[in-house]
Amino acid sequence: MIIRKKFRFEGAHIVRNCTSPRCRENIHGHSYEVEVFLKSDHLDNGFMVMDFVLLHNVAEFIHSFDHAFTLWDQEAQEVKDAIYCINARVVEIPVSPSAEGYALLLYAVINQIISNALLTNGERNVKLHAVRVHETKTGYAEASTDDLALFLFRFDQVKFNSGITAEWKDKSWWNQILVQE
Numbered sequence: 001m002i003i004r005k006k007f008r009f010e011g012a013h014i015v016r017n018c019t020s021p022r023c024r025e026n027i028h029g030h031s032y033e034v035e036v037f038l039k040s041d042h043l044d045n046g047f048m049v050m051d052f053v054l055l056h057n058v059a060e061f062i063h064s065f066d067h068a069f070t071l072w073d074q075e076a077q078e079v080k081d082a083i084y085c086i087n088a089r090v091v092e093i094p095v096s097p098s099a100e101g102y103a104l105l106l107y108a109v110i111n112q113i114i115s116n117a118l119l120t121n122g123e124r125n126v127k128l129h130a131v132r133v134h135e136t137k138t139g140y141a142e143a144s145t146d147d148l149a150l151f152l153f154r155f156d157q158v159k160f161n162s163g164i165t166a167e168w169k170d171k172s173w174w175n176q177i178l179v180q181e
């Protein structure tokens with residue numbers, strides 16, 4: 001059975017090297033919707049694949065991008081310096097922040113968060129099935145496990161600045177991700 005939880009965030013970016021000049025040459029933002037699909041061949045004691053309350057670290061991760069600038073680590077240094085100068089909240093990532101890049105990044109990290117989740121109510125074989133990132137009302141990109149081969153990166157290449165981490169209730173979920181490289 002497949003279950004889905006939807007998250008939202010308001011994010012800013014530039015998508016370098018894309019076809020549209022508006023997207024590649026301008027800082028702009030989107031109201032993102034992220035759909036997280038989980039799958040299991042088993043139901044827990046509450047007849048659930050997994051209670052959504054167990055996705056609190058997924059929520060913390062996705063909401064880290066809210067009202068933040070998502071910065072590709074291949075940006076020119078002067079752009080990076082300007083972004084860090086004017087934004088309190090910056091996430092620097094190894095993939096370009098296209099919807100596809102987000103889907104890939106979110107799939108990889110959420111997959112690890114789900115693997116780390118403490119499951120004590122009879123949940124079994126819970127897998128991340130897919131992550132779908134809607135950048136607009138009409139378009140989305142979806143990543144699943146086979147897509148991880150599209151671009152290889154390490155989790156320590158994802159850098160949340162202090163404006164973001166200072167708002168985390170608990171930092172252990174991200175430290176757990178980093179030690180599992």
Ligand SMILES: [Zn+2]
Nearest residue numbers: 015023028030
């Ligand atoms: Zn855009």
